[in-house]
Amino acid sequence: MKPSRPWLAPLLSAIFFALFVGIWHLATLPTSAAVQVDPEYAALVGQAAATGTKSAMPTPGEVGAKLWEHFRDPFYDKGTNDKGIGTQLAFSIGRVLLGFSLAALVAVPLGFVIGMSPLIYKALDPFIQVLKPISPLAWMPLALYTIKDSDISAIFVIFICSLWPMLVNTAFGVANVRRDWLNVARTLEVSRLRTAFQVILPAAAPTIMTGMRISVGIAWLVIVAAEMLVGGTGIGYFVWNEWNNLSIANIISAILLIGLVGMLLDTLLARLARAVTYRE
Amino acid sequence: MSAFRNAFDYKVKLQRGACSCGRHSSQSAHDLDEALEMRQMQDRVVEGAVMRALFPRDEVRRGFLKAVGAGTALAAISTLFPLGLAKEAFAQGAGKLEKTKLKVGFIPITCATPIIMAHPLGFYAKYGLDVEVVKTAGWAVIRDKALANEYDAAHMLSPMPLAISTGTGSNPIPWTVPAIENINGQAITLAIKHKDRRDPKDWKGFKFAVPFDYSMHNYLLRYYLAEHGIDPDRDVQIRSVPPPEMVANLRADNIDGFLAPDPVNQRAVYDGVGFIHLLSKEIWDGHPCCAFSASQAFVSGNPNTYHALLKSILDATAYARKAENRKEIAAAIAPANYLNQPVTVVEQVLTGTYADGLGNVKKDPNRIDFDPFPYDTFALWILTQMKRWGQIKGEVDYAAVAKNVFLATDAARLMKELGMPVPDVAKPIVVMGKTFDPKQPAAYVDSFAIRRN
Numbered sequence: 001m002k003p004s005r006p007w008l009a010p011l012l013s014a015i016f017f018a019l020f021v022g023i024w025h026l027a028t029l030p031t032s033a034a035v036q037v038d039p040e041y042a043a044l045v046g047q048a049a050a051t052g053t054k055s056a057m058p059t060p061g062e063v064g065a066k067l068w069e070h071f072r073d074p075f076y077d078k079g080t081n082d083k084g085i086g087t088q089l090a091f092s093i094g095r096v097l098l099g100f101s102l103a104a105l106v107a108v109p110l111g112f113v114i115g116m117s118p119l120i121y122k123a124l125d126p127f128i129q130v131l132k133p134i135s136p137l138a139w140m141p142l143a144l145y146t147i148k149d150s151d152i153s154a155i156f157v158i159f160i161c162s163l164w165p166m167l168v169n170t171a172f173g174v175a176n177v178r179r180d181w182l183n184v185a186r187t188l189e190v191s192r193l194r195t196a197f198q199v200i201l202p203a204a205a206p207t208i209m210t211g212m213r214i215s216v217g218i219a220w221l222v223i224v225a226a227e228m229l230v231g232g233t234g235i236g237y238f239v240w241n242e243w244n245n246l247s248i249a250n251i252i253s254a255i256l257l258i259g260l261v262g263m264l265l266d267t268l269l270a271r272l273a274r275a276v277t278y279r280e
Numbered sequence: 281m282s283a284f285r286n287a288f289d290y291k292v293k294l295q296r297g298a299c300s301c302g303r304h305s306s307q308s309a310h311d312l313d314e315a316l317e318m319r320q321m322q323d324r325v326v327e328g329a330v331m332r333a334l335f336p337r338d339e340v341r342r343g344f345l346k347a348v349g350a351g352t353a354l355a356a357i358s359t360l361f362p363l364g365l366a367k368e369a370f371a372q373g374a375g376k377l378e379k380t381k382l383k384v385g386f387i388p389i390t391c392a393t394p395i396i397m398a399h400p401l402g403f404y405a406k407y408g409l410d411v412e413v414v415k416t417a418g419w420a421v422i423r424d425k426a427l428a429n430e431y432d433a434a435h436m437l438s439p440m441p442l443a444i445s446t447g448t449g450s451n452p453i454p455w456t457v458p459a460i461e462n463i464n465g466q467a468i469t470l471a472i473k474h475k476d477r478r479d480p481k482d483w484k485g486f487k488f489a490v491p492f493d494y495s496m497h498n499y500l501l502r503y504y505l506a507e508h509g510i511d512p513d514r515d516v517q518i519r520s521v522p523p524p525e526m527v528a529n530l531r532a533d534n535i536d537g538f539l540a541p542d543p544v545n546q547r548a549v550y551d552g553v554g555f556i557h558l559l560s561k562e563i564w565d566g567h568p569c570c571a572f573s574a575s576q577a578f579v580s581g582n583p584n585t586y587h588a589l590l591k592s593i594l595d596a597t598a599y600a601r602k603a604e605n606r607k608e609i610a611a612a613i614a615p616a617n618y619l620n621q622p623v624t625v626v627e628q629v630l631t632g633t634y635a636d637g638l639g640n641v642k643k644d645p646n647r648i649d650f651d652p653f654p655y656d657t658f659a660l661w662i663l664t665q666m667k668r669w670g671q672i673k674g675e676v677d678y679a680a681v682a683k684n685v686f687l688a689t690d691a692a693r694l695m696k697e698l699g700m701p702v703p704d705v706a707k708p709i710v711v712m713g714k715t716f717d718p719k720q721p722a723a724y725v726d727s728f729a730i731r732r733n
Contacts, residue, residue, distance in 0.1 A: 229417060
């Protein structure tokens with residue numbers, strides 16, 4: 001089939017979205033309960049409890065209103081523990097970028113060495129295989145205990161979780177550079193260092209970028225959980241704080257924003273990856 | 281003035297001073313420095329006095345320091361003479377705050393009322409402190425942040441400083457309770473579906489949540505269950521769940537109930553998820569719950585700041601004690617920066633006029649109360665329960681631990697300074713009709729049929 005109608009996919013997306021919101025709206029419509037309670041009692045409890053039911057999921061309208069509220073004033077500061085959602089997102093993004101950059105600084109050179117030397121690859125492989133599958137959050141108590149600073153601990157957790165995909169991908173990319181190119185370099189008597197920078201690096205760049213893309217995705221997943229654990233600032237703290245208040249509308253707003261930011265980060269790295277791809 | 285010079289530096293001559301101190305170019309620079317380094321200088325004065333007393337002839341002192349080095353000399357002299365204590369005693373008189381910007385951690389529950397309200401209502405500012413109150417996600421995190429000195433002082437469950445000091449569940453670090461925050465104010469909440477199963481004997485197989493292993497909640501729930509013949513380790517499951525997650529878990533039917541701090545109980549009622557089965561005051565009227573805590577290092581390293589901080593807490597606690605202030609406090613601590621709860625929920629907890637979740641409005645003005653005095657006997661009772669449930673093994677020197685952790689003498693002195701009535705005798709502890717004899721803690725532990733020690 002020819003892609004003759006480019007508007008079709010977005011239209012379908014819009015229909016799916018409308019359908020989803022419609023079902024959500026219908027599912028959360030308040031049921032008119034007939035339970036009678038003492039007005040004095042009703043004044044002391046929430047609307048749902050006053051009619052003898054549990055508090056319900058918020059309707060799409062309520063979530064929309066909350067979102068609008070957040071968008072109108074995203075950077076307010078009402079004290080240490082109550083900052084706008086924009087500020088919280090900025091804190092989280094800052095942590096992710098810092099931890100991720102540190103990991104890139106370690107993973108790319110190390111991956112290069114591992115990829116270029118089969119001996120070191122074999123020697124380090126058992127460690128990488130054991131450390132790679134550890135949930136980054138499992139490091140959290142250890143980090144808090146040894147580093148003794150919750151902010152640095154959160155960054156450390158991001159560092160450790162974004163390290164492995166980059167390391168493994170860099171090593172893989174470097175190890176699998178086409179032999180022909182290396183042979184040509186050797187025939188021309190290019191120095192090892194120059195080979196590394198001018199032949200291997202460009203050749204392995206797409207694989208390295210893929211590793212980075214995976215890493216930043218994982219880092220963004222982990223930061224929310226890490227911030228829920230240590231609190232203080234960040235979008236994870238925001239979710240935790242609203243959970244404290246059982247404010248589902250706020251939590252849904254935050255979830256939506258977390259998704260959007262995650263998508264942005266991914267698109268950004270996808271762009272970068274496209275810039276370094278080459279045709280063979 | 282040679283009094284301010286380092287008596288441990290062999291190059292310095294104590295008996296002869298060139299200018300007012302010999303370190304500054306002008307008198308104004310000297311004055312500025314002097315104001316900043318007041319405490320340090322006081323320490324030097326004490327050191328100087330001690331050294332002069334030990335070495336009447338200066339050449340001998342200098343020869344000695346030259347030979348062994350200042351560090352060794354300091355260590356050697358400290359074993360003979362309590363230099364630290366002398367310095368502290370001297371500094372008490374000066375009254376200058378070592379530190380004005382402080383960080384105090386709290387968990388968003390009404391137990392923390394004095395710590396929290398002291399911020400919006402200006403009690404910290406009144407004593408010259410600029411305190412940042414930081415909301416923290418859970419007890420283990422607040423413990424770790426306090427141990428890591430990220431917080432100068434913190435809101436803890438009153439058994440936690442005992443656990444930290446005895447090295448139960450962490451490395452032993454001397455920790456103190458300068459003041460209790462609240463008494464009573466907890467409750468057993470059950471899921472609505474259990475509204476016809478009010479007798480604890482029917483609770484076999486229930487899953488309960490408490491905020492932390494080292495909490496009054498854990499000990500009170502265990503005590504209550506055991507008195508009704510339910511073995512808390514075998515017949516039911518008790519797990520530790522952070523307070524904010526409790527209502528969500530109750531709603532999701534993950535647990536059958538909890539003994540939790542407010543506003544969690546009232547919040548469960550507000551959301552139609554649970555009902556209040558029993559207030560904790562019905563188990564032990566006047567039990568302590570949360571504590572204002574700080575490390576021994578902070579207390580002895582910053583005596584003036586510590587006193588100012590403690591005074592603001594004592595003052596706030598006294599304010600919170602008055603029933604007529606409770607509505608104002610509820611409105612001050614309910615916003616997102618502090619508890620992040622609907623005002624009515626906090627108000628019901630603090631005023632004691634509350635919906636019980638079963639359609640009744642109950643009135644109990646003592647549902648939560650505030651009494652800062654850290655009685656030794658509280659610590660003793662907590663230690664007996666830690667022993668009873670096997671959290672501490674081996675012999676316990678109950679009295680010594682209680683005295684070192686719960687700083688009753690300090691609290692009494694400052695309360696007197698603030699013109700507050702100081703309790704002279706400990707209140708008798710009666711838990712579910714059984715009196716605790718603080719002189720016989722070991723016998724008390726052995727008197728229970730259900731225990732793990």
